Structures are given as structure tokens and as C-alpha cells.
Amino acid sequence: xxxxxFVCTTCRAGETLQDGELPPGARxxxxxxxxxxxxxxxxxxxxxxSACGNGSAIALSASGRWTYVYGRLDTxxxxxxxxxxxxxxxxxxxxxxxxxxPQIFRKQxxxxxxxxxx
Amino acid sequence: xxxxxFVCTTCRAGETLQDGELPPGARxxxxxxxxxxxxxxxxxxxxxxSACGNGSAIALSASGRWTYVYGRLDTxxxxxxxxxxxxxxxxxxxxxxxxxxPQIFRKQxxxxxxxxxx
Numbered sequence: 001x002x003x004x005x006f007v008c009t010t011c012r013a014g015e016t017l018q019d020g021e022l023p024p025g026a027r028x029x030x031x032x033x034x035x036x037x038x039x040x041x042x043x044x045x046x047x048x049x050s051a052c053g054n055g056s057a058i059a060l061s062a063s064g065r066w067t068y069v070y071g072r073l074d075t076x077x078x079x080x081x082x083x084x085x086x087x088x089x090x091x092x093x094x095x096x097x098x099x100x101x102p103q104i105f106r107k108q109x110x111x112x113x114x115x116x117x118x
Numbered sequence: 119x120x121x122x123x124f125v126c127t128t129c130r131a132g133e134t135l136q137d138g139e140l141p142p143g144a145r146x147x148x149x150x151x152x153x154x155x156x157x158x159x160x161x162x163x164x165x166x167x168s169a170c171g172n173g174s175a176i177a178l179s180a181s182g183r184w185t186y187v188y189g190r191l192d193t194x195x196x197x198x199x200x201x202x203x204x205x206x207x208x209x210x211x212x213x214x215x216x217x218x219x220p221q222i223f224r225k226q227x228x229x230x231x232x233x234x235x236x
Contacts, residue, residue, distance in 0.1 A: 110187075
């Protein structure tokens with residue numbers, strides 16, 4: 001089953017962009033795609049996650065699992081985001097034991113949503 | 119198809135509770151259940167939506183639709199929340215035209231997440 005790692009590519013994260021400069025969210029997406037993406041995880045760009053006050057934002061989601069939204073992320077966080085995505089993909093229900101979550105996932109959660117089957 | 123209106127019943131919304139007092143999230147859940155719940159919408163309690171800094175929080179979700187998370191809600195917002203849930207239920211993909219959204223849904227969005235099928 002595929003886990004979706006949604007990445008907001010329009011997130012400006014409070015920055016004022018120069019002409020032609022990519023938004024921080026698009027840079028984060030590019031860095032994630034270029035990273036060591038875990039098997040079973042699909043990095044998927046999204047135009048807006050409506051978490052603009054907490055950009056850059058990502059979400060992890062899969063059928064039958066809790067969805068998690070995280071914010072205030074940048075390209076320095078790519079290894080931790082991908083490690084967190086791998087742990088999420090390895091979980092049965094999307095709930096990764098607290099100690100196994102990267103610190104950014106413990107500290108920078110915006111919201112979580114139960115699976116529909118709940 | 120059923121739309122889920124998830125309500126965080128543990129949200130304290132910054133309040134210090136007296137012994138035996140229900141958290142604001144539980145009071146919001148009770149008021150929503152007692153309200154004019156639209157057909158096709160299931161009000162579903164959840165123990166934590168991890169949006170504690172923006173409580174009380176709710177989420178609207180359905181298969182094949184965008185999920186929306188809203189915060190800083192209380193029992194005064196029940197009619198607007200239920201009207202917003204009805205508009206969401208009537209939409210094809212969860213995206214309600216901006217002008218048809220209750221003001222609380224325009225101003226108090228925490229995040230939105232695409233459908234998995236995207």
C-alpha cells in the first residue's frame with residue numbers, strides 16, 4: 001500500500017521571494033524527491049495545505065491510517081522527514097511510537113485526523 | 119456516502135478545568151450531537167486531533183474528498199459548523215466555494231489534506 005507524503009509547494013514560510021525564486025515549499029519538495037525516499041512512500045506535491053501560518057507544511061496519509069500534518073519545515077529537515085515517513089509506512093495504523101518519531105514530528109505537529117474507518 | 123465530522127473531545131482550549139468539568143471539546147461535541155446534524159454527516163468523537171494550540175478543533179473528512187481541519191471553535195459556533203458540514207457533504211470533492219463557507223471556516227482553517235486518490 002502506498003503512503004502519500006504530501007508537500008505544499010506554494011508555502012512561502014514567511015519569506016518574500018525574489019523574481020523567479022522558488023517558494024520554500026517547492027524547494028522542500030525538490031529536496032525530498034532527490035532524497036532517499038523510503039519504499040512504499042510517494043512524495044506528492046500539493047498546491048496548498050492551508051497551513052500557511054506554519055509553512056512549510058507536509059502531510060502523511062494512507063488508507064486506513066491516521067493522517068498527520070507537520071509544519072515549520074525546511075530542507076535541513078529532509079533526512080528526518082524521510083525517516084519519519086519510513087516509520088509511518090512501517091506502522092499498522094499510522095501511529096508511530098513516540099520515541100521512534102523524529103523530534104520535528106514530536107514538536108511540529110499541526111494536526112492529526114483519524115482514518116475514515118474509525 | 120458518510121461524511122465524518124470529527125470532534126476533539128479532549129480539547130481544553132486553554133482553560134483550566136474544575137473537578138468534574140467537561141473539557142470545552144467534549145461540550146462542543148455534545149452541542150453538535152444535540153444540533154441539527156445534516157443528513158449524511160456523522161459526528162464522531164476523537165480523543166485528540168493534535169491541534170492543542172488551536173482548540174477546540176474539528177475535522178471534516180470523507181472518502182475521495184479533501185479533509186479540512188478547523189480550530190478555535192466553541193459551542194457558539196455550532197450552527198455555523200453544521201451549516202459548513204452540510205455544504206461539505208453537498209460538494210463533490212470537499213471543496214466548498216469560498217463565499218458559501220461559514221466565516222469560521224474561512225478564518226479558522228488549520229490545515230487541509232488532499233484525498234488519497236489524488
